[in-house]
Amino acid sequence: MMIYPFIGFALGLLVGFKLPISVPVIYAPYVSISILAALDSVLGGIKAMEEDNFDTSIFVSGFFINTLMAGFLAYFGDRLGIQLYLAAIFAFGVRIFQNLAIIRRSIIKRLFSKNN
Amino acid sequence: MKDTTKAHFAISVVCFILGMLLVAQFRSVQISGGATISLQRAQELSTQLKTVTEERDMYKKELLELRNRLAEYENAASKTSSLTEAMKKELEKVRMLAGLTAGTGQGVIITLDDSNLPRQPGEDPNLFLIHDEDLLKVINELFAAGAEAISVNGQRIITNSEIRCVGPTIIINSVKLAPPFIIQAIGDPDILETSLKMRGGVIESLQVFGIQINIKKQDKIDMPAYTGPIQFKYFEPVKAGEM
Numbered sequence: 001m002m003i004y005p006f007i008g009f010a011l012g013l014l015v016g017f018k019l020p021i022s023v024p025v026i027y028a029p030y031v032s033i034s035i036l037a038a039l040d041s042v043l044g045g046i047k048a049m050e051e052d053n054f055d056t057s058i059f060v061s062g063f064f065i066n067t068l069m070a071g072f073l074a075y076f077g078d079r080l081g082i083q084l085y086l087a088a089i090f091a092f093g094v095r096i097f098q099n100l101a102i103i104r105r106s107i108i109k110r111l112f113s114k115n116n
Numbered sequence: 117m118k119d120t121t122k123a124h125f126a127i128s129v130v131c132f133i134l135g136m137l138l139v140a141q142f143r144s145v146q147i148s149g150g151a152t153i154s155l156q157r158a159q160e161l162s163t164q165l166k167t168v169t170e171e172r173d174m175y176k177k178e179l180l181e182l183r184n185r186l187a188e189y190e191n192a193a194s195k196t197s198s199l200t201e202a203m204k205k206e207l208e209k210v211r212m213l214a215g216l217t218a219g220t221g222q223g224v225i226i227t228l229d230d231s232n233l234p235r236q237p238g239e240d241p242n243l244f245l246i247h248d249e250d251l252l253k254v255i256n257e258l259f260a261a262g263a264e265a266i267s268v269n270g271q272r273i274i275t276n277s278e279i280r281c282v283g284p285t286i287i288i289n290s291v292k293l294a295p296p297f298i299i300q301a302i303g304d305p306d307i308l309e310t311s312l313k314m315r316g317g318v319i320e321s322l323q324v325f326g327i328q329i330n331i332k333k334q335d336k337i338d339m340p341a342y343t344g345p346i347q348f349k350y351f352e353p354v355k356a357g358e359m
Contacts, residue, residue: 008128012135021136023144031141038134045127054123063130 005046029078030071033088037070038063040092043099050106066092174345215274218341219265223302224309225332226254230295233326243325246295248281250327253318254299255279261311263303265339269293272342289344296328305333 023031041063048054070088077084192200211217228251231244255266255273266273271288273279278287285292301308309331312319319329 004124004128005131008131009135012132012137013139014135015132016136016139019136021140021143023140025144028141028144031137031144035134035137035141038130038137042127042130042134045123045130049120049123049127054120056122056126059123060126060130063133 005042027071029085030074033074033085034067034071036089036092036096037066040096040099041066043096043103047099047102050103171345174347178345178347214346215265215272215342216346219302219339220336221264221302221339222305222333222335223263223300223337224258224305225334225337226299226301226312227328227330227332228254228295228297228299228322229328231326232328244327246286246297246327248279248286250318250322251286251297251299252279254312257311257318258299258301258303258308261303261307263301263308265302267300267340269298270340272340274342277342289342291344300337300339302337302339309333 041059044062045054045059048059070085070092073088074085077087189204192203208217212219228246230246233244235241235244251268255268258266268279268288271277271291271293273288277289280287282292285294286297287293311317312331314320319331322329
């Protein structure tokens, strides 16, 4: 049931390695922030599924908007001379671990309830 | 049921994109890690090449000029007269003053090296290194004590010699020098030595930080000539009475 995200992820890695795509060096820092945002979105989606309030449109729009916004924020911060990407790292980093904790708990709960 | 498949599909697609992004980023970071180094290296090398070529061109010009001058002198010498002889003497003197002639004489040899004191954690390591200022002070003191010619690690100090920090080395006459610094000075050895050893003088202030200083009086010092180019691009002499 939870196998689809991993299949998608593995497929993405495979395609990425096969295709000669790479980020221009100048944009690499912004993309790294975007990846963090994407990771946060995915974990958020999994959490929502665990809690049974998953909404596809919210998830998809959140993924793209968060990813783009994070990259843009980092870029904008660079232009302004403010390290805005730190805000993105902090916000997403905290949320990633929060979501991870919730997912972990619900999975453990499910496993134990099955066993009992 | 349909909702969950939709959800799974969405998550899978998003994970797919995330995976691709990750790989792309991974690749670019790998490339940039290598690329920045090679870019820096290339830049460094190109500037080095530029300076070396400039230097070579300068030397070429200098050589040509010297040859022309030699020819002129030879011409002048062929018509030997008291005037050319006087001029030759004057030229010798001026060349000596400019540091263009190698020479010999009595004087002192001063060896300066970085401190070998055990450093306490938290202490500024800069204090224990020899800086351009320290060399300048020593050289200034030597000139003040009547030194007639000074060289540092084989670089003759002339009127427009620079003494400047460049990273861990010191540049003199556009040549990078590293410690230990051997300063040769021609002059009265006793006066030169005492000028440095003066109470509250240069040596005392340097020895606080454990900088190793060694002064040796010498009967005969071989003083190298200034070998770099001398060019006047902007300076133009004015005839007496014009200004």
